[in-house]
Amino acid sequence: MSEKVKVWPGTPLGEKDIKEKRILVTEWQPNLKYAWDTGIGYGKYFAELKKGRIVGTRCAKCRRVLLPARVFCEWCFRTVDEWVYLEDTGTVNTFSVAYTGTAAERLKEPRIPALIEIDGSHGVAIMHLISEIDPWKVKIGMRVRAVWKPEPEREGAITDIAYWKPI
């Protein structure tokens, strides 16, 4: 508001106006289903997660581990050389304590998203969740281990790891 503008012009509408059909409304719901081909690198990464293993690739030139697995090294501009199986243990690189969920809803029990450096990858980290610990006790540098979902529940996704717990 300013000296000149005392009230915003316009016609305010609320959910009530729509629900009680006081105004005309056109509803719109597009079908936005999609299928994304995961390719060779991510394809194997997801397939191995289903088996309870974490797989990356290694570039022999820069000796880097690429995780999640990719087939092309964007540093050296060349195809990578081998698959490399990593431990399902790691070190907390950084973390956060979230009291709101992905739809901004309030959570009674906070979630602890964290970057976890996977053992054997020389410091490459993936985003995941930490649990089975008091949020105030989480520390950078803390050692954690993956807690896998039971095999029948796994579907070839990063969520096949339920969370990570302190070792």
Add this chain to the structure above:
Amino acid sequence: MPLDKVTQVAQTKPWHGDIPVYGQYTFGIAGERFFRDIKDKGRIMGAECAACNLVYVPPRIYCERCFGELAKWLEIPNRGVVHTFTVAHADLDGNRLKEPVVVALVKFDGVYGGLVHRLGEVEPDKVAIGMAVEMMLKPKAERTGSILDINYFRPIQA
């Protein structure tokens, strides 16, 4: 090169996703009145700017040229002419239609603007620019306050 190549399509794992989007569009002050007039009274309304000597269809609340308020509304005859048209053989997903749909911009005498709508009761290859057409409304009970309350425009029998 130990990276095994995918040789079977079934080996690839597509990631399936969905983006849930739901929208509610309200028509605004002029649009609300315009569609209510179609729904309840079965008539097309326009808004006149006396200063610019223009009648807008669909009506709006202000003139795009002089920014003056469009206070005067008037009924537009339900007869117009085909200004341009196209014959669609595919639907929005690209699937072939059994019967082609003719979509036209219908303009009205003395009116700035017009309505994009379907043409009905006519063979697609008989449609011509300049053809006189009339509005065919749905029965009142089926009208919902949408441009589809007009079923289609059909040629006026000479």
